[in-house]
Amino acid sequence: MAKQQSSETFKLPLESANARQAHGGFRLEVFSRFEAETWVLVAVSIVTAYLVLPPLYSVIQTSLFTTKLTGELDEFTLSYYRDMFRELQVLGPFLNTIYFSVGSALLATLLGGLVAWVVTRTDSPLRGLGYFTAFASFGTPFILYTIGWLLILGKAGPVNTWLRGFFDHGGAAVNVYSMWGMVFVESLLWSPFVFLLLAASFRSMDPSLEEASAVCGARVWQTLRRISLRLMLPAFFSVLLLIFIRAFESFEIPALVGLPGDIRVLTTSILLDAQRMPPTYGRAGAFAVLLMLAVACTLYFYFRITREAARFHTITGKGYRPTLIQLGGWRYVTAGGLLLYSFVILILPFLIVLWASLLPFYIQPSLEALSKFTLKNYVTAIHFPKITDAIKNSVLLGLGSATAVMVLTTLASWILVRTKLRGRWLLDLLTTLPLLFPGIVMGLAIMRFYLLVPIPIYGTLWILLIAFVTRYIPYGIRYTHSGLLQLHRELEEAAYASGASWLNAMRRITMPLLTPSFLGGWVFIFLLSAKELSMSILLVSPQTPVVSVAIYELWENGQVGELAAFGVIWTAILVSIAVAYYLFARRYGIQQH
Amino acid sequence: MKSPERQKILIEGAKKEGKVTFYTGLIVDQVVRPLKEGFEKEYPFVQVDFFRGNSENIARRVLTEYQAKRYDVDVVSGSAATSMVQRAGFMQRFYSPHLAEYPAELKDAKGFWGSTNVYFMTLGYDTRSVKPNELPKTYEDLLQPRWRGQMMWSTSRGSGAPQFIGNILLTMGQEAGKAYLQKLKGQNIAKSTASARQILDLVIAGEYPLAVQIFNHHAYISKAAGAPVEWQPLEPVTATINTIGLAKNSPRPHAAMLFLDFLLSKKGQKIVQLSNYLPSHPEMPALQADLKPGGGRFKKANYINPDVLYDQGNDWVDYFQNQFLK
Numbered sequence: 001m002a003k004q005q006s007s008e009t010f011k012l013p014l015e016s017a018n019a020r021q022a023h024g025g026f027r028l029e030v031f032s033r034f035e036a037e038t039w040v041l042v043a044v045s046i047v048t049a050y051l052v053l054p055p056l057y058s059v060i061q062t063s064l065f066t067t068k069l070t071g072e073l074d075e076f077t078l079s080y081y082r083d084m085f086r087e088l089q090v091l092g093p094f095l096n097t098i099y100f101s102v103g104s105a106l107l108a109t110l111l112g113g114l115v116a117w118v119v120t121r122t123d124s125p126l127r128g129l130g131y132f133t134a135f136a137s138f139g140t141p142f143i144l145y146t147i148g149w150l151l152i153l154g155k156a157g158p159v160n161t162w163l164r165g166f167f168d169h170g171g172a173a174v175n176v177y178s179m180w181g182m183v184f185v186e187s188l189l190w191s192p193f194v195f196l197l198l199a200a201s202f203r204s205m206d207p208s209l210e211e212a213s214a215v216c217g218a219r220v221w222q223t224l225r226r227i228s229l230r231l232m233l234p235a236f237f238s239v240l241l242l243i244f245i246r247a248f249e250s251f252e253i254p255a256l257v258g259l260p261g262d263i264r265v266l267t268t269s270i271l272l273d274a275q276r277m278p279p280t281y282g283r284a285g286a287f288a289v290l291l292m293l294a295v296a297c298t299l300y301f302y303f304r305i306t307r308e309a310a311r312f313h314t315i316t317g318k319g320y321r322p323t324l325i326q327l328g329g330w331r332y333v334t335a336g337g338l339l340l341y342s343f344v345i346l347i348l349p350f351l352i353v354l355w356a357s358l359l360p361f362y363i364q365p366s367l368e369a370l371s372k373f374t375l376k377n378y379v380t381a382i383h384f385p386k387i388t389d390a391i392k393n394s395v396l397l398g399l400g401s402a403t404a405v406m407v408l409t410t411l412a413s414w415i416l417v418r419t420k421l422r423g424r425w426l427l428d429l430l431t432t433l434p435l436l437f438p439g440i441v442m443g444l445a446i447m448r449f450y451l452l453v454p455i456p457i458y459g460t461l462w463i464l465l466i467a468f469v470t471r472y473i474p475y476g477i478r479y480t481h482s483g484l485l486q487l488h489r490e491l492e493e494a495a496y497a498s499g500a501s502w503l504n505a506m507r508r509i510t511m512p513l514l515t516p517s518f519l520g521g522w523v524f525i526f527l528l529s530a531k532e533l534s535m536s537i538l539l540v541s542p543q544t545p546v547v548s549v550a551i552y553e554l555w556e557n558g559q560v561g562e563l564a565a566f567g568v569i570w571t572a573i574l575v576s577i578a579v580a581y582y583l584f585a586r587r588y589g590i591q592q593h
Numbered sequence: 594m595k596s597p598e599r600q601k602i603l604i605e606g607a608k609k610e611g612k613v614t615f616y617t618g619l620i621v622d623q624v625v626r627p628l629k630e631g632f633e634k635e636y637p638f639v640q641v642d643f644f645r646g647n648s649e650n651i652a653r654r655v656l657t658e659y660q661a662k663r664y665d666v667d668v669v670s671g672s673a674a675t676s677m678v679q680r681a682g683f684m685q686r687f688y689s690p691h692l693a694e695y696p697a698e699l700k701d702a703k704g705f706w707g708s709t710n711v712y713f714m715t716l717g718y719d720t721r722s723v724k725p726n727e728l729p730k731t732y733e734d735l736l737q738p739r740w741r742g743q744m745m746w747s748t749s750r751g752s753g754a755p756q757f758i759g760n761i762l763l764t765m766g767q768e769a770g771k772a773y774l775q776k777l778k779g780q781n782i783a784k785s786t787a788s789a790r791q792i793l794d795l796v797i798a799g800e801y802p803l804a805v806q807i808f809n810h811h812a813y814i815s816k817a818a819g820a821p822v823e824w825q826p827l828e829p830v831t832a833t834i835n836t837i838g839l840a841k842n843s844p845r846p847h848a849a850m851l852f853l854d855f856l857l858s859k860k861g862q863k864i865v866q867l868s869n870y871l872p873s874h875p876e877m878p879a880l881q882a883d884l885k886p887g888g889g890r891f892k893k894a895n896y897i898n899p900d901v902l903y904d905q906g907n908d909w910v911d912y913f914q915n916q917f918l919k
Contacts, residue, residue: 069681071656147791156799177783255786260745262919271786272918275750275910277677277903279649361820362798372819385621444657451661458663537650542614542642553645557620559815560794 036502037419044411045427051470052430055437058445063285069278071448080282084290087266097265100182100254101247105240107187112194112239115341119195120202123324124334129342130199132579134192137346138527139574140353141548142189143555144567146256148349149185150176151362158365177261186253188345190246194239196520197479201235202228203516204486220325234485237302238478241295245435249291274440284438291436296429303425350571357564377565384554384566390545391573393461394530397546398577401468402526406518408469409476410484414510417484418492428477435474439534443467447538459541467535472525479524483517484510519585523578530574596690603854604636606847612640613848616651618671619709619835624868631864632855639848648751652677655840659683664842667849672751675706675838676903687839687850691857698896699834699873706836706899708873709856710865713884713894714752714760714831717793717804717812720821732761732827735805736776745783745792746805751833751902752789754782754917755909757806759902760831762909764895778916797822806831810871810884826891834873836899 063081066074088094119130137145153159153176163173175181205228213223229236247253254265270284327334356362357377363369381387412431416424434442446467450458457463487510495505511518533548540549547570554563607613619625621643629641646654648671655666655678669675669684678684686704699708716729729735735744747753762770782805785792789807796804797820812824837856843849855861862874871879882888 069656069677070683071653071660150795150800151798154795154798154800251786255748259748260783260785264919268918269914272748272910272914274649275748275755276907277649277673277750278652360818361815361822362794364799383622385626444653447657448661451657451663537646538653540644542644553620555791556647556788557623557790559818560791560798 037415037421040411041415041419041421044408044415047408048412048427048430048473051466051473052433054449055442055445055470056433058448059285059288059437059441061285062281062441063289066282067278067280071444077282080286081290083283084286087269093264093266093268096179096258096263097248097267099179100186100258100265101244103179103183104186104190104247105243107183108190108194108243109236109239111187111341111345112191113198113236115191115338116195116198116202118334118338120199121205121325122327122331122334124327124331124338126335126338129338130195131582133342133346134195135523135527135578135582136350136571136575137188138192138524139530139571139578140350141551141567141570142252142531143551144353144564145189145349146185146253147560147563148352149181149188150257151352151356151364152348153181156364161364175261177257177263179258179263181261182253182257182263185257186247186250189253190243191345193475193524194243196524197239197482197517198232198235200479200483200516200520201232201486204483204513205231231486232482233305235482238482241298241302242435242475242478245291245295249287249436249438270438281438281441281444285441288436288438288441292433295432295436299429299432300425303428353564353567356561357568359561362560377559377561378569380558380562381566381569384550386545387550390547390550391570393464393544394547395573395577397461397464397468398526398529398574400465401472401529402522404465404469405472405476405525406480406522409473409521410480410511410514410518412477413480413484414506416481418489428481431477432474434470434472437471439471439532440538442471443535443538446470446535459543461544464536464539464544464546467539468529468532471532471535472528475525475528476521479517479521480514483514487513515586519582522585523582526578526581527574530570599690603847603851607636607845607851608638610845610848611638612642613667613845613852614665615641615643615668615852616655616666616670616674617643617645617668618648618651618674619645619870621645624710624865624870627864627868628856628861631861632852635855635860636848636851639851641852648672648674648677655683656681659842664840664844666840667843667845668837668852669840670709670835670837672833672835673899673902673906675836676899678840679705679838680903683841684838685841685843687853689850689854689857691854691859694875695857695873696875698898699875701836701838701900706838707853707857708834708836709861710835710870711873711885711896712752712833712835712871713809713826713886713891714756714789714806714833715809715812715891716825716827717796717807717809717822718825719796719799719802720823721799722802728825729803729827730825732773735827736780740780740803742781742783743801744780744803744805745785745795745801747789747792748784748786748913749788750906750910752808753806754784754913755906756831756833756897758912759897759905759909760829760895762905762912763897763901764829774912774916782917784917793822810869810879810881813881813884814869828891829893829895830886830891832886832894832896834896834899 061073064076066077068074115130118124119127151157153174160174167173209227209231210223213227249267251267251271254263254267255271258265259268266287270287273280273283355365358373359369360372360374360376363372409431412427415421416428446463450463491509491513492505495509500508531548533552536546536549537552540546551563551566554566617625625643625645629643632641633639651669651671651674655669658665669678675684684705688704689707692700692707695707700706718728727739746757750756758774761773765773783801790811792804793807793811793815795801797815809824812822815822837853839849839853859874859877862872862877865872866877866880869880871885878888879885883890886892886894
């Protein structure tokens with residue numbers, strides 16, 4: 001490559017200025033761009049492979065071998081797969097899993113999508129509330145959010161008390177320990193993710209297509225259905241796929257909400273396997289491998305559909321100014337809807353957590369309980385050992401992993417969308433796989449890897465950073481991939497034609513236009529990494545405490561009020577950072593336009 | 594070896610070693626920190642470094658580190674962790690002069706572990722909805738129709754349903770125990786992956802009147818804060834032992850032995866007591882004396898030996914999964 005280029009440079013002065021412009025100059029640009037493409041591909045592939053392959057290897061190994069007590073591999077076995085297939089034959093858990101995952105994916109997409117549309121495409125009042133709600137509800141520690149809902153919707157909770165008084169009903173009117181309870185809590189948990197991703201896509205919508213539709217006499221909903229939603233197919237696919245997978249393999253909500261109501265899903269037996277000594281992760285590994293195969297097929301077909309990337313371009317050279325839809329009288333309806341959304345998804349669970357944090361023990365909301373208010377739980381929380389270190393570490397890890405993941409996945413998406421390199425869907429697959437690794441297996445894999453290879457990061461923050469980056473690549477790729485699909489190639493072409501280098505085109509054209517997706521993804525990963533537990537619990541050392549592990553300790557041994565006080569403080573810190581970053585970066589991004 | 598001589602050798606060695614690394618399941622805020630402070634006050638030349646995790650994570654960590662030949666840990670503590678690490682061959686026998694003061698059920702016959710503190714698992718109940726005359730006093734009482742659908746327990750091996758099942762099978766015998774458990778199954782106890790502490794909090798919130806297999810000192814702490822909750826022993830009460838032991842390739846054996854001695858001594862046990870934990874030492878009562886057997890509220894406790902827990906625990910987990918899970 002270098003040789004070719006130098007010969008090109010060497011030839012240049014010999015040719016006439018005219019010829020250089022028409023011929024040589026153009027070829028030089030082609031070469032440097034091609035070179036950049038190759039370098040980016042090589043670098044991104046190496047980094048991704050380095051991060052993803054060791055745990056992948058470990059997951060497959062776990063599913064195929066029994067282990068000795070020491071953790072050494074023992075014998076080859078297919079019994080974990082047999083167990084898994086046997087489990088699949090019992091229809092109940094399998095159907096429950098399908099209901100749960102499909103229900104959560106649809107409800108979360110509907111909720112998050114509607115709010116994203118109102119916030120980004122209409123002139124509805126209170127639009128800023130959408131972003132704040134997404135940040136703050138996602139910043140609440142997961143366990144607290146769920147417990148909050150159990151307390152609100154539980155038998156003795158305010159909702160049932162109120163309904164009982166209203167209908168003079170004997171027993172509990174609402175049973176949260178049920179399938180709908182699981183779907184409800186899971187979709188509320190994921191709707192901020194949908195909101196952030198779809199808001200970025202809606203924001204980048206090409207209004208001319210919608211206008212054309214309107215001119216042809218289509219009604220608003222027709223335009224929405226036949227133009228807007230179709231253009232957003234990649235974004236919708238991304239959120240549905242991700243939430244479906246996450247719900248399919250999730251333990252937490254099915255265990256905390258479903259299990260008390262005797263609802264069993266596929267992961268239930270895997271979860272209970274962890275109670276065995278020595279714990280076996282074989283079935284978890286087999287489950288993950290089967291899911292990976294299913295996801296690989298899905299991605300392959302998805303890739304074939306979106307190969308015709310031009311169909312989804314909304315940002316072209318023609319001008320880009322998404323217009324806001326004038327709602328007229330409907331403004332009040334949408335504003336009311338936003339308030340309701342914010343109330344349900346954020347204020348209600350947060351209030352109950354705040355309420356619990358101010359009481360010496362949990363009392364259902366009532367006036368007489370006010371007299372018991374105390375700040376004792378906050379004092380306990382502030383004096384938690386190494387708490388300032390833990391907060392500092394968690395914030396650093398959040399900033400580091402969000403930034404690293406978004407940079408890496410922006411480059412990876414660029415390769416996927418812009419280049420014609422064969423087999424690039426494999427890169428897409430590689431960046432999606434970590435989603436399917438069971439957290440504990442991945443944590444163990446990373447721990448073993450860095451105990452064996454001579455890279456001295458065991459027991460430091462770096463090993464946590466590597467684990468987090470690997471874990472969150474799949475989220476980053478979905479944000480940047482659907483964002484980039486909307487950008488027409490011609491914008492970059494124009495930059496190259498004007499003599500910009502690859503780096504310049506990326507910096508001045510692509511990145512600023514990608515800002516909404518990049519920011520959405522960044523904030524999401526920042527908030528998500530603050531909650532990571534299953535790997536952290538194995539990888540932290542006495543010198544590197546993190547907040548999620550501290551919260552887990554309180555969850556195991558602390559009273560609910562102490563847990564709540566800790567959660568309130570932590571949510572406040574996280575949300576302040578997320579909002580500050582978002583406001584700062586958006587401003588910066590807009591100035592770049 | 595005679596005590597003064599032994600002590601001298603340990604101190605000299607520990608001075609060179611300078612620190613001791615402690616992997617423990619005990620709660621840092623409540624008891625690890627006071628123990629560390631107490632020990633460092635006694636031996637200012639040794640610093641205690643600790644890693645806290647649950648039994649499973651401690652065992653995993655030691656095993657993974659040892660497999661990679663990384664020998665960081667000196668003292669291991671937990672309920673089942675020491676057994677698991679010992680079975681893998683990564684613990685060593687140790688002697689402490691204080692061990693002689695402990696009863697047989699609170700130390701290992703082979704010398705692999707001693708004990709710092711004990712836990713007692715009882716019922717916890719909502720005093721607003723459970724009347725004194727209907728309060729269950731025996732295991733049989735749990736079978737009354739009154740409690741159908743009114744109880745909750747955790748799925749945790751160490752502090753939940755499997756442990757309850759184990760206690761029944763060990764104390765009633767396999768046949769009578771299983772007959773009892775079959776009847777209990779009909780009572781439809783709600784299960785949750787939440788910890789025993791959180792299940793007690795759900796009882797305080799009024800979600801369920803009865804929590805089965807919770808830590809009695811948790812109920813005591815909440816009651817002292819004014820919560821409408823109380824604990825009730827069902828005899829024989831399930832008792833869990835928090836064990837301590839010495840890692841096989843402990844890189845700082847002198848400091849480790851000093852630390853083990855300290856934890857088992859009355860001085861260390863006093864700190865455990867003052868932290869509101871239940872000391873293992875027979876002459877060291879709990880601050881709230883009735884939390885321990887012989888304190889007035891219950892007499893019979895079944896101390897589940899960690900080796901038994903390790904060997905039979907999986908059967909209890911399986912029994913729970915096969916019988917109690919729908």
